[in-house]
Amino acid sequence: xxxxxxxxxxxxxxxxxxxxxxxxxxxxxxxxxxxxxxxxxxxxxxxxxxxxxxxxxxxxxxxxxxxxxxxxxxxxxxxxxxxxxxxxxxxxxxxxxxxxxxxxxxxxxxxxxxxxxxxxxxxxxxxx
Amino acid sequence: xxxxxxxxxxxxxxxxxxxxxxxxxxxxxxxxxxxxxxxxxxxxxxxxxxxxxxxxxxxxxxxxxxxxxxxxxxxxxxxxxxxxxxxxxxxxxxxxxxxxxxxxxxxxxxxxxxxxx
Numbered sequence: 134x135x136x137x138x139x140x141x142x143x144x145x146x147x148x149x150x151x152x153x154x155x156x157x158x159x160x161x162x163x164x165x166x167x168x169x170x171x172x173x174x175x176x177x178x179x180x181x182x183x184x185x186x187x188x189x190x191x192x193x194x195x196x197x198x199x200x201x202x203x204x205x206x207x208x209x210x211x212x213x214x215x216x217x218x219x220x221x222x223x224x225x226x227x228x229x230x231x232x233x234x235x236x237x238x239x240x241x242x243x244x245x246x247x248x249x250x251x252x253x254x255x256x257x258x259x260x261x
Numbered sequence: 262x263x264x265x266x267x268x269x270x271x272x273x274x275x276x277x278x279x280x281x282x283x284x285x286x287x288x289x290x291x292x293x294x295x296x297x298x299x300x301x302x303x304x305x306x307x308x309x310x311x312x313x314x315x316x317x318x319x320x321x322x323x324x325x326x327x328x329x330x331x332x333x334x335x336x337x338x339x340x341x342x343x344x345x346x347x348x349x350x351x352x353x354x355x356x357x358x359x360x361x362x363x364x365x366x367x368x369x370x371x372x373x374x375x376x377x378x
Contacts, residue, residue, distance in 0.1 A: 145346040161341040167281055168334030168363075170289065171327050175367050178323065179374040181311060188307045196296045204296060208289045211281065218282040248283050255287035260300050 160217045166210035173203070219244040270336045270361075277333025284326055314378045324375060328368050335364035 148158040177195075180187040194200050222244055223230075223237035231237045294300040303309065313319040339360040347356050 143346070148344070158341075158344075161337060161344065164334040164337035164341065167285070167330050168338065170285075171330040171334065172367060174327055175331075175371045175374070178314065178327075178378070179370055181307075181314060182374040182378040185307050188310070192296075192302075192305060195292065201293075201296060204289065204293045208286065208293060211285050211289060214278075215282040215286055218278055244283075248286075251283050252287035252290070255284065256291055256294075259288075259291040259304055260294075 163210045163214035166207045170207040273332035274336040277329030281330045320375045331364045331367045335360040
């Protein structure tokens with residue numbers, strides 16, 4: 134037997150085998166919608182820099198049917214990102230910090246509390 | 262010893278993931294509610310948003326939120342494409358260049374926009 138490089142044999146559809154794998158893949162694919170939404174806003178800020186007319190053309194596009202559907206789909210995926218990110222947060226901390234399940238829940242809960250404050254603040258500041 | 266680029270891409274990934282999770286839903290909801298006409302159109306009026314983006318603090322807030330979201334997405338997409346079977350050496354290199362290249366391009370366009378707003 135000679136040494137050979139390891140070749141993984143997983144198929145491209147491996148993640149369909151179990152519901153938890155599908156949830157994992159959904160979580161990872163939230164990045165497509167985070168990236169797309171951020172990309173749209175880069176275009177929006179470029180339009181803002183180009184002046185009044187271009188900015189309102191951008192807002193019109195966001196208000197179109199396609200724009201609304203895009204925003205709702207992106208929001209749904211970003212919310213899934215938020216929920217999964219907060220659940221993972223205690224797992225990335227040192228085990229001494231997350232000694233018990235109660236501690237882990239408290240850390241996730243603290244993230245939700247900060248999230249609520251920030252969301253209210255953004256809506257309050259932005260809501261004219 | 263080979264130099265690892267992991268810390269360089271991990272910091273924006275983690276920081277972007279946290280900022281995206283905490284701040285982006287509120288911003289998205291605000292924009293959606295304005296688009297739907299629930300909140301007044303003046304919320305995203307030209308003078309108001311321009312003043313916010315031109316303000317150094319406001320501009321920095323936009324910069325960090327958008328740039329970190331983009332780099333977070335680029336790194337996660339690259340890793341996910343590997344999960345989905347992009348495993349060849351050449352293919353992985355192409356994917357890395359595409360993901361980080363797009364993120365870099367977006368960063369440049371955003372900086373240009375924010376500096377000229």
